[in-house]
Amino acid sequence: MPELSYPLWSSAPEPALLASRDRAGGELVFPALPPSSPLADRHETVAVDAVGEVYSYTVIHPSAKSGEAPYALGYVDLPGPVRIFGRLCGKPRPAIGERYAVRPDERFGYVFVAVQH
Structure with missing residues (x-):
């Protein structure tokens, strides 16, 4: 599998798929934004159900x-x-x-x- 510039899975014992949640509006974006994204500061990485x-x-x-x-x-x-x-x-x-x-x-x-x- 090619190396990704963003995290796809959490490192928890039960891995969870990761997305980014807009801190202001709560909208989820998949896949999670890489730290180098200009939008990264406006988002937090969260696990999705x-x-x-x-x-x-x-x-x-x-x-x-x-x-x-x-x-x-x-x-x-x-x-x-x-x-x-x-x-x-x-x-x-x-x-x-x-x-x-x-x-x-x-x-x-x-x-x-x-x-x-």
Whole structure:
């Protein structure tokens, strides 16, 4: 995974995805702003809740030559609120409103995994 100029995960025993919260208005920005950003002083780095609901998604069907199976990409609304785009794993076809949890991933940095009821 390439080195990022901003923190993606907290260093807590249970890692949490990080975002930046505007100190004045409370709006969350993902990913967290790097310390070198001109806006960094106006924001604080905060952990976002790990579980949210699918807002929208699409299923990608890669070329047969790629050898990759179809996969879903979508937006997940996490409390805060913050809407994050990523790969949806754990089900062949997600549904709007289903609950997904964000998890670390070696290849993509993070993925969303279907929450079993």
